[in-house]
Amino acid sequence: MSVPLRIEIMQRETIKPSSPTPLALRSLKLSLLDQFMPITQITLVLYYPSNGNDTDHLGKAKETSLRLKTSLSEALTLFYPFAGRLKDNSSIECDDQGAVYIEARIHCILSDILRKPDNEVLKQLLPAAVGDAVITARDSQLLVQASFFDCGGLAIGMNLSHKVADAATLTSFIKCWAAAARSSSTEVIISPVFMGDSIFPQMDLPIPMLPLDLIQGEAVLKRLVFEAPKITALRAKAISASVPNPTRVESVTALIWKCAMSASRSNLGVPRKAVLSLGVNIRKRLVPALPDNYGGNYASSISARMEDHDDLELQGIVSRIRKDLTEFGDHYAKITQGDDISLAICKTVEDFGKMAMSKDIDYYNCTSWCNFELYCADFGWGKPTWLSPVFTTERKNVVCLIDTRDGDGIEAWISLSPEDMALFESNKELLEFSAANPSVIEIMLRETIGPSSPTPPDLRSLKLSVLDQFMPISHITLVLLYPSNGNDTDHLGKAKETSLRLKTSLSEALTLFYPFAGRLRDNSSIECDDHGAEYIEARIHCILSDILRKPENEVLKQLLPAVITARDSQLLVQASFFDCGGVAIGVGLSHKIADAATLASFMKCWAATTRSSSTEVIISPVFMGASIFPQMDLPIPMLPVDLIQGEAVLKRFVFEGPKITELRAKAITASVPNPTRVESVTALIWKCAMSASRSNLGVPRKAVLSLDVNIRKRLVPALPDNYGGNYVSCISARMEDHDDLELQGIVSRIRKDLTEFGDHYAKITQGDDISLAICKTVEDFGKMAMSKDIDYYNCTSWCNFELYDADFGWGKPTWLSPVFTVELKNVVCLIDTRDGDGIEAWISLSPEDMALFESNKELLEFSAAIHIM
Template identity: 40%
Template structure:
């Protein structure tokens, strides 16, 4: 199917903020967490069928032609960039400063040689990547465009908006704040501060950046693409509820959705790995955490604080048995999140020097990855991507094309915001063993149609 679908770029243009950035905001300092972020683009895909009827202003906007919708997106994007002015700039000065020079964001129109229903019937991670304006792993994320948008126009009249935002300046929460602010402006409800959820640019005052000299710059954390397969697994709300009940214990009486699903994926992936007799060492699970809601500090972190406001913890399953206790993994994940909260709550001021030393110490440790498995998980659940209504209804599907590194797990809400979609990348051999796990298939559907779910 991938070879049959043509993606034809029909227009490229640069969108600048509708109002020039004031002189006193022209230099934006990256935080320590921004400095340490990988040089990649954070992707998002929002799919809008032509028949959507959920818009608040359906009479006016639903009558728009495709060209009118694109012009509407361009005009509202220009207004949105006045509030997200760093996204229209470029990273300079040793990767520590964004020059907010109003160079603009990229806006691309593409014609797709199929109907939107063809994509939703059989989602394919490789095809989805073609609807993004730039490769996720592109090094341009550190030197070029900080925001790119690709509007994909399907033969049926449906549309998919693909966004790529530099991970050096934004995490998933910032991306969500941006997309919903843009949608609110596009709806025309109001562009007043009282209605818009505007970002707060000030993470560098909390996570103070390291002032590196020209001779001591940290190596850019670039991603090396690996040969792996991306697969989507869908957990319905009822299945998750059952799973939560079964993994509850005296240590974790009420597991969250993410804890239950993450533990199940970790367990099945580790058992599958150990079953091929090549990975008998410990298994590690690294979980990224949004610090805005999880960490209690004084003053509290604003929920709309822009940038990378993400911490992480790593849990270890060192059992060498081919069968792992699922409740134990849930307890390890809960212990990890509680430990992370305590770590940050104990500090009213983030110690960047200490954090940088920890990173260097970790980098200097002997690497013994050949006899272990390391999984990395990030959860985008509870981010309101499904509220992004530009005037022709809310998206029928919000998705992410996963990065080409094995053992990466991305969790997103289903459209009902109760179920979970898990995008998992792994080697072809590991995927076959993973999907043979009866326990996994008892809770998850392997890449079902979006239309039916």
């Protein structure tokens, strides 16, 4: 969302301390470390979701803003330098001039920002965009902006002068302010101590400023998230004899620095020396150590160095960082406070500046805000759902680390030159341990759910059918959305109850659908060893209607559990609970063991089990596909998924029941007097897609449509719906380059191929004959589809699967949808509308074809991009 926010400034005010600062404290002498700091700002934004019970957002905003201002005034009495003004580079005049407070309305919803955090957007939530309007030395030391969103969410943005505080001091201030806002008489607020000059006295020497100009320049900023399990794996990889216990920060810092240096060396074409300046909180490294409530700047830095001949090896880089940290601590432990330590710091900064300013060296700066407990900032409406530093000026080779909300992971904001970032963000080792700018969703629980009863020994190995073997390693994905029960106001308690209910019934359903709790052994069998399905419980800090208003695939993907590899869980479930009380159930099911019809059967079984109705008869699934479609001692021709991969634009079109009736009437011919809903809609979509392709190419072109078919009812004898596994094959309808793109003719072509397909399967018996026939069909289809002078389209229909019957005890879904997890082109997925009469079509085409397709007059005559709410 890299666009300007619609911001309405409601109020600008100066907040003064609630009690005047005593005369003895009216002038604060800066410490030497304060003097080192350039006139820059520490920036932070905290994000709080709406309380789902509040509907009067405007009234609540006024009440909250008053509470923030009152408590800010109280906090400034303790943090009195923040209400002062910088006199020169030697002192702060603590004259209670006050801090700037801005109240703003943001005319969007908080989830729009949290979905894909963008620094350019986050900057607009700060009270001062430092890069655009530099705060001068005599301006306010502290500025605050409280931004209230249309959904009831809140962002608190802060700019704090680095002349009076480091990140640890900012943390102490926020904790104090939050405690004052909570107005708890039982909480003990520890007053800050501002006496840095007595520990780091000013020196009658030129002050060597930190070399910020070294990191200014054109840069690209990215956000990476290292989740706790990935950090555990990274730390294990970083272990060496010299560092048997690498920390989270050491491991992540080393990996980032390694990948950044690798990118620089690749772009330069030669090895190059590099220096890493790593910010260090020295409170605990001094002798004696200082308490956390010592305010001001108590940050210094180590300078780890890599020579041009050094190998970029993770263990070695971690060892280098640890060695420099240890030497740094030993150095400070040997010198006493006072002039000695100030001289030592001057010398360190001067030496570091000379080294870093060398033109034949790459300079990197890393700041860690980890372990500062910033997520404890509860102002009385809960802890923040997310928080972030904000980069207000363009700087390169800069890294800022901060804890994830659970305290175990790390978010890294990384700024590099455009050339280096292009290589850095594609580094395989980096991607192994991190995720690029994921959505801010609160994962509450990850659990493996096993079957409620053990799978019998004779069912412990399930042989795949030849149709299962054809399937690529992919997943069928579905999200079902349920509105809140308006009678429930305790959304958190209800979510816990619902989640427990879902887990219990999932366990029972897995006893019947036992292969879903197994693991893929190879492309021949499933080990049904009750490993279990993955279950994730998440909190989504927006309201359900935000998503239903205009569904987007990128948003729906966040309601799905993570994509997995072949040997991981066959079934993953994510139950996402919204602030309003709504719930989304996202399901990812391996296509190796199920088609969409099997998924529909599973959802009905799981829902019925959750309802716990003793009168309902649950029909057990039958997994015996290999006896009907035996495996063949032949090379298995895989479905050509790579043909549909590539840059694509995905759109959703809705064909309402009355429009489909008109479309079917238009499609009638002597050969097809009764075209179905699916035939008519498929034909129109294919016609418009082919027309777009021909227009863009400038010449007619052959086209093939692969139409997936449920063959259970087409076999002789027909199979019941409870036969689980893959019972799907495909027809290949073909249009020559000289064929007219006429609706009736395309419907006739599809019906003819469907009829021939059914007749073909009716003539052959089950067993080797049918498996050979399927192998031959797929092989012939693959050869034809892979022709370079042909357009290939794939259409899957989930119509008539009764997915809207998935009532878990709180009503049927208000909406459901497939989800595209990879970028595929020329793909169509059809699914019933909620009333069962219409069809929703998710259509993915190349950008050029989609531009013409979506403006096709005939298509728009029968479809619309209808919002759900």
